[in-house]
Amino acid sequence: MDEREAITRLQRGDIGGLAALVERYQTKAVRAAYLVCRNRAMAEDVVQSAFIRVYERIAQFDPERPFAPWFMRIVVNDTLNLIQREARHQPLADETLAWSHPAVGEDPLAILARSEEIAVVAATLNRLPAQQRATLVQRYYLDMSEGEMAQAAGVAPGTVKWRLHQARAKMRQLLPAWVGPNEE
């Protein structure tokens, strides 16, 4: 079932259409939310709620439009809103390592190397403000254009450019060897 058919079926009340959308986008969405909030349980809750909102509001959605940007915008914005609401939220240091599930039989050296690389990136992300993480995730993980990001956040394109600049600068400051000093 392709995306358009799934949306059409869902608009007719067939939740099989939603099942297809969940199957297609759940992993990417939870990963994006996790990168922003650094908490897997919270990420899953956000995405689950977002799919239920899709179900409730699908009648308003134009099936000619691509679903992913619309949905990912909901996910990122909901994640940021939830972080703001949960003032007690704190980054979960190194949670990444605890939840990695390498394939059975994988070269232990590869596991070692990846664990350390992940630890470096996780530690860096944990030090960024949520808004900067969201900016990086939208641009580099979800591959959204600056225009799409501006539309999603309801801000001017110049604001998005500035946020990206700040986020990259912070990454460069924290990870000079990864990001490089002269690239922009």
Next chain:
Amino acid sequence: MNEPASEQRITAALEREATSAVPAVQLWPAIEREITDAHRRPTRVRSLRLAGGLAVLVALLLVGGLAISYLPSRPSRPSRPPANPVALAPTTSHPLPTEAGAPKVLAARLVVDAQGNVSVAGEVGLVSRVGQYAVGSDYPLTPAADSLLVIVRDRSKGVGGTDTLYQVQSAGDDLAVVLNGQATMRFANRQVVVDITDSSTRVISFRVQDGYPTPDPAAFTPTALPASNQLVVGSSVVVTAAGLAIHAGLGSDSKTLGAVLGGERLIIVAGPSAVDGINWWKVSGWDVAGNVGWCNGAFLQRVDPAAEEAGRQIAVGSEVEVTFEALNIRQAADVGSESLATVAQGRRLTVRGGPIKVGGRNWWQVSGWENLGLTGWCSERFLRRVK
């Protein structure tokens, strides 16, 4: 337009981070129930999500062929922080705090086969595989009140060893771990660390006392840190991980000063200091300012000094780099000889002849300092072999 390398690096790093943290997701069962629930409650989402997680866990166990006679009253997914709860206590046994209301049933029989896989022997418990990690990783997991976290640590592969984590929920009055291999165990915070250090077969068991497992003291020996890869202060080392964090102090929780990429060279200036089973070394060479910082020794490989020395030796045909800011190329191998040219630091030259020993130092005939193929002489102390 080519995407800058830094942006590609950020994309790749985020992708890896996300994939590792969230290997798979299965939201549909919970979403379906949520939608079909006519009386939706605000707290429903989370409970259903957990129920879905339990269903996945049970399915995984069934696929693994494990017999289950006891199902926990709570989802078996481990709770999250506090971070770094695996304090690897050096003692072999110590009483653990009693949690109010915690079930006092902790029993299972585990079998670790020759491949390091763990399963339940007999129908006495529930074992769920949490994951596999590099030895020395932090596990911000605390087991549920009615379970243990068993860490099977395989160091038989040296620094390439891995930890495999299992959550064990059990019923009965004892827990036995059957290991294929010489093993040691340590206990802390209801976590059991099993070290496999050779390929012999051994059976280790322990019983529950006051709700917590107490090992047979004769069965356990203190675990020493592994040989630290022959690293010593002054060693030149190469980074074996794809990326390695440099910390201000000991331990992963210490402030990150920077990072180096795999293959880069560092110099060990102090260490080691063992923290949580990891040897930490103080290194320099990770930034141009010559600052020092601490890093995990598991990701450092000593460069063979003999091979490195051989690689440094200059010979006719070598390509060398000038290491002095203004090196004179002289007509003859002598500091009093006429200077033909002065070349800048970093300039590449080709060795054409020599060496001639003058005043205890080697001089080499070089070319490449101008375009006509002329040769001249310079002191070895200002040259570094690059090819």
